[in-house]
Amino acid sequence: MTRLDTMDCEFPETLADALELMADDTTRGVPLSGGTDLMVQWAGGVVAAPQRVISLAGLPELKGITLKDQCVVVGAGTTHAELRASEVIQARLPALAAAAATVGAQQIQARGTIGGNVANASPAGDLAPALVITGGAVVVAGVHGERRVNLTDFFKGYRSIDLRADELIVRFELPVNPDGSREMFRKIGTRSAQAISKIMAACRIRIEDRTIRSVALAVGSVAPTVIRLTELEAWLTGRVCDEDTIAEAVRRTVSAVSPIDDIRSTAAYREWVSGSMIRGFLDAFFNAEARERR
Amino acid sequence: MKEVTRKWIINGKERQVTCPPLRRLLDVLREDLHLTGTKEGCGEGECGACTVLVNGDPVVSCLIPAGQVPDGAEILTVEGLEETDLGRLLQEAYLEKGAVQCGFCIPGMIMSSYALLQRNATPTELEIREAHAGNLCRCTGYVKIVEAVQYAASKLS
Numbered sequence: 001m002t003r004l005d006t007m008d009c010e011f012p013e014t015l016a017d018a019l020e021l022m023a024d025d026t027t028r029g030v031p032l033s034g035g036t037d038l039m040v041q042w043a044g045g046v047v048a049a050p051q052r053v054i055s056l057a058g059l060p061e062l063k064g065i066t067l068k069d070q071c072v073v074v075g076a077g078t079t080h081a082e083l084r085a086s087e088v089i090q091a092r093l094p095a096l097a098a099a100a101a102t103v104g105a106q107q108i109q110a111r112g113t114i115g116g117n118v119a120n121a122s123p124a125g126d127l128a129p130a131l132v133i134t135g136g137a138v139v140v141a142g143v144h145g146e147r148r149v150n151l152t153d154f155f156k157g158y159r160s161i162d163l164r165a166d167e168l169i170v171r172f173e174l175p176v177n178p179d180g181s182r183e184m185f186r187k188i189g190t191r192s193a194q195a196i197s198k199i200m201a202a203c204r205i206r207i208e209d210r211t212i213r214s215v216a217l218a219v220g221s222v223a224p225t226v227i228r229l230t231e232l233e234a235w236l237t238g239r240v241c242d243e244d245t246i247a248e249a250v251r252r253t254v255s256a257v258s259p260i261d262d263i264r265s266t267a268a269y270r271e272w273v274s275g276s277m278i279r280g281f282l283d284a285f286f287n288a289e290a291r292e293r294r
Numbered sequence: 295m296k297e298v299t300r301k302w303i304i305n306g307k308e309r310q311v312t313c314p315p316l317r318r319l320l321d322v323l324r325e326d327l328h329l330t331g332t333k334e335g336c337g338e339g340e341c342g343a344c345t346v347l348v349n350g351d352p353v354v355s356c357l358i359p360a361g362q363v364p365d366g367a368e369i370l371t372v373e374g375l376e377e378t379d380l381g382r383l384l385q386e387a388y389l390e391k392g393a394v395q396c397g398f399c400i401p402g403m404i405m406s407s408y409a410l411l412q413r414n415a416t417p418t419e420l421e422i423r424e425a426h427a428g429n430l431c432r433c434t435g436y437v438k439i440v441e442a443v444q445y446a447a448s449k450l451s
Contacts, residue, residue, distance in 0.1 A: 001321070002318065002321070004314070004316040004317060004318060004359070005295075005313075005314040005316070005317050005321075006295055006314070007295065007314070007315070007316045008295050008296060008315065009298075009315035009316050009359065009361055011298070011315070011361060011362075032359070032362075035357050035358065035359055035362065036339055036357055039316075039318070039339075039356075039357045039358075039359065040338045040339060040357065042316075043318070043337065043338075043356075044337075044338065053315075053316060055315075055359070055361065055362055057362040058362075058364060081351070104339070104428065105342070105424075105427040105428025105429075106352055106406070106409075106424075106425060106427070106428055107339070107342060107345055107352050107353050107354045107406075107428045108339060108354070108357075108428065110351040110352065110353050111353055111354075111357065111358070192427070193424070193427030193428060194340055194427065194428055194430070
């Protein structure tokens with residue numbers, strides 16, 4: 001018997017029912033999606049077990065991946081397995097497909113969801129860098145309606161998100177990788193599966209005639225939340241992507257991150273590797289563009 | 295605490311359970327239904343020893359609240375494996391290739407093998423390794439486990 005055997009849980013069948021429960025102090029509970037983070041924390045006593053839990057599993061309104069205009073709309077209950085297998089995500093948000101494929105292993109990917117990954121708000125959440133490079137938004141709902149928040153603003157601080165007590169995350173609206181742009185995602189962990197990241201990064205970039213036309217860079221596990229390297233992005237835009245540019249980009253990356261020593265890695269390692277990851281992205285994209293020009 | 299009742303198809307047979315809503319599927323299988331073939335390793339979703347299939351997906355039963363498994367769900371555990379042709383084939387392949395050492399990881403490992411070969415009868419070595427990446431073997435018998443799955447796949451074609 002674990003402490004889980006003493007906890008209460010409601011199983012609403014529609015989003016409206018779930019929001020009704022969340023609206024009232026006497027029925028509100030901690031939202032539970034795939035459970036891959038929360039079940040461990042509750043069973044192990046890492047966090048106090050809440051009195052009541054609201055299960056979001058199987059809510060039809062939180063499912064689905066659709067392409068609308070130039071935006072991919074992803075339901076919060078979409079699993080990592082569904083993300084990585086989706087042809088729309090693979091073609092239009094390749095960094096997100098790659099990130100989902102690095103979470104845990106297949107058993108975790110079959111259960112964990114994009115909404116849960118974001119709500120957990122771990123600085124080491126693997127989807128976050130791939131999400132914020134899209135410049136997209138998260139849509140949250142309460143009984144009184146919906147609210148749209150830019151993803152970069154949604155991550156407020158260490159394990160803190162812009163979600164009110166009566167709200168649930170319902171979907172993500174993610175602008176697609178435009179034609180001519182490329183995306184990449186890279187994760188460094190102790191082993192390639194079942195490892196929580198020491199550091200990970202994502203990039204969306206368009207290079208034409210050796211010149212960087214647009215770029216979005218995000219790094220995770222190097223600050224209290226995922227960070228977009230906006231100053232570096234501005235500096236890189238319009239520059240020729242040569243060795244001098246790349247070397248300066250590495251220097252600027254290292255000074256932009258603020259990692260800590262923790263159980264998984266050290267600040268010094270993370271600083272060094274964050275620069276190497278940005279170098280790896282720029283090298284790879286520059287070489288790919290050079291090959292195409294030949 | 296309000297208990298929930300769920301009706302599942304476990305290893306082909308209809309079973310009804312009534313239990314606390316967040317009780318781990320692992321505990322329902324082992325303690326309530328006495329299906330003790332499924333093992334608890336870490337209890338944190340890291341080791342894969344408790345892997346079972348729910349509607350064909352390999353999942354770690356230590357992280358699944360029983361109440362979240364809907365009525366009508368099909369659950370396959372290691373006990374149900376020998377009722378299937380593919381399960382018997384995998385059993386023989388694991389024996390043939392000496393893939394079992396202490397054996398504790400095997401009930402979960404072989405469920406991942408089964409799930410893989412159900413979806414992909416001709417996996418590459420990389421696909422086999424990825425499909426078993428969520429199952430840890432502390433005897434480090436991975437090479438022979440991969441060989442066993444390759445051997446089973448060769449018998450399928």
